[in-house]
Amino acid sequence: MIRPDLSGAQTIGEAWIVLRSAFRAACLETADLDARLLTAGIVGLEAHRLVTGGDAPLATGLGERLAQAAFDRLNGMPVHRILGARDFYGLKLELSSATLEPRPDTECLVDAVLDFVQATCAARGHCRIADLGIGTGAIGLALLAECPDAQCLGIDLSEEAVTTASENARRLGLSDRYRAKTGDWLSGLKERFDLIVSNPPYIPTADLAGLSREVREHDPELALDGGADGLAAYRIIAAQAADRLESAGEVALEIGIGQKDEVSALFIEAGFERSGVFADLGGVERVLCF
Ligand code: GLN
Numbered sequence: 001m002i003r004p005d006l007s008g009a010q011t012i013g014e015a016w017i018v019l020r021s022a023f024r025a026a027c028l029e030t031a032d033l034d035a036r037l038l039t040a041g042i043v044g045l046e047a048h049r050l051v052t053g054g055d056a057p058l059a060t061g062l063g064e065r066l067a068q069a070a071f072d073r074l075n076g077m078p079v080h081r082i083l084g085a086r087d088f089y090g091l092k093l094e095l096s097s098a099t100l101e102p103r104p105d106t107e108c109l110v111d112a113v114l115d116f117v118q119a120t121c122a123a124r125g126h127c128r129i130a131d132l133g134i135g136t137g138a139i140g141l142a143l144l145a146e147c148p149d150a151q152c153l154g155i156d157l158s159e160e161a162v163t164t165a166s167e168n169a170r171r172l173g174l175s176d177r178y179r180a181k182t183g184d185w186l187s188g189l190k191e192r193f194d195l196i197v198s199n200p201p202y203i204p205t206a207d208l209a210g211l212s213r214e215v216r217e218h219d220p221e222l223a224l225d226g227g228a229d230g231l232a233a234y235r236i237i238a239a240q241a242a243d244r245l246e247s248a249g250e251v252a253l254e255i256g257i258g259q260k261d262e263v264s265a266l267f268i269e270a271g272f273e274r275s276g277v278f279a280d281l282g283g284v285e286r287v288l289c290f
Pocket of ligand 1: 100103105199200201202203215223224225
């Protein structure tokens with residue numbers, strides 16, 4: 001892959017056009033959007049300011065950084081991995097190699113439990129949330145940002161994810177209500193929660209090879225691999241959650257395509273009642289509540 005030449009670009013707008021042409025020539029599916037997001041992210045402008053800010057001179061060193069970013073993108077690195085951060089539910093979250101890049105689909109999980117968290121805060125003065133498999137901390141942090149009386153304990157097997165999520169909490173001014181620690185789902189926890197949320201790994205192991213190159217090479221396998229049938233994490237959560245939930249508590253889970261019936265059966269067998277099914281923007285049944 002050729003490294004785009006930005007040596008002739010004097011302004012932000014000229015650099016943007018070089019990236020766009022290179023991405024179009026390489027037939028990137030979202031060439032224009034990628035060029036816009038990368039240029040804006042690296043020069044430090046909001047994307048909608050690129051047009052009006054395009055005449056500004058390109059500061060020293062930025063041409064080199066944009067050339068490297070374009071090269072990485074042309075070699076299959078996702079835009080937000082290059083930028084090191086992604087927006088989720090209105091929050092800017094930093095990524096690391098141990099964290100899944102938060103997806104818009106997962107915003108449906110936040111939407112699905114928001115009323116419950118608000119109602120619990122109104123009735124009890126607080127809502128204790130456990131988020132299992134936190135990655136960047138996206139789900140818990142979004143809920144805390146929306147609900148000032150909620151608090152969250154985030155658990156992840158990966159120490160690096162715990163560090164990334166804790167730093168995101170600190171940057172967002174939410175650390176006083178967010179605690180993250182390493183752990184194996186709910187094992188060893190003594191406290192009870194009003195809400196247990198999780199976007200666990202749910203891709204069957206044999207399907208991992210068929211994921212897009214961007215996902216396969218840049219999202220951590222630990223956050224994707226759901227075991228032979230994709231349901232390993234749900235089995236563990238179903239077995240552990242009843243003992244860690246308050247009596248009026250709720251469990252809310254993201255699921256993969258076509259997993260609704262099997263995941264529901266696991267929880268119903270463990271004594272839960274299903275209280276909601278929510279579809280994502282693509283119409284895929286994506287979130288189950290129990
Ligand atoms: N939604 C992710 C994907 O399609 C998978 C995340 C997960 O397994 N929890 O790549």
